[in-house]
Amino acid sequence: MAILDKKLELMDAASIAGAPAATVSSEVLDLGTGYNEWGVANTPNIGEGGDLYLNIRVATLIEAAGGSTPFATCKLWTHTTATVASGTLLLTQVIGTAAAAGVDVLRAKIPAGTISRYLGLVTTVGAVTITAGALDAWIGMDTESPLPTR
Secondary structure, eight states: OOOOOGGGGGEEEEEHHHHOOEEEOOOOOOOOOOOOSSSSOOOOOOTTOOOOOHHHHHHHEEEEEGGGOOEEEEEEESSSOOGGGSEEEEEEEEEEETTTTOEEEEEOOOTTTTOSSSEEEEEEEEEEOOEEEEEEEESSSSSOOOOOOO
């Protein structure tokens, strides 16, 4: 079983139900501004000491009205301001009909040395309204699972 840092959690059973639209994750991580040995502000270098991963898991089954095919796109963004969706795109994942509860839909390495102060996940519902569904998303030191494997 993995140990998860609550402060690195982007979504915790966050609903993605709704009409086609983009929604910023319930948590936008503020990594702060660090300072070097001369007192000069610098941006955080997450992943420089070791790989970090974005993990996304389906918390509840994703469904659409009228038997339509639901899908959503999750994008990990970084920016110098809290409006992360206009910053630098780091990772993209499409979540579709095979997304049942407990399914890991993404376990991907975050590119090292590309992170600005803020980090957030933007979920965009596709062309069909999603009637039910929720996601968990977190950053970890490995492609990890928050649930026991045995």
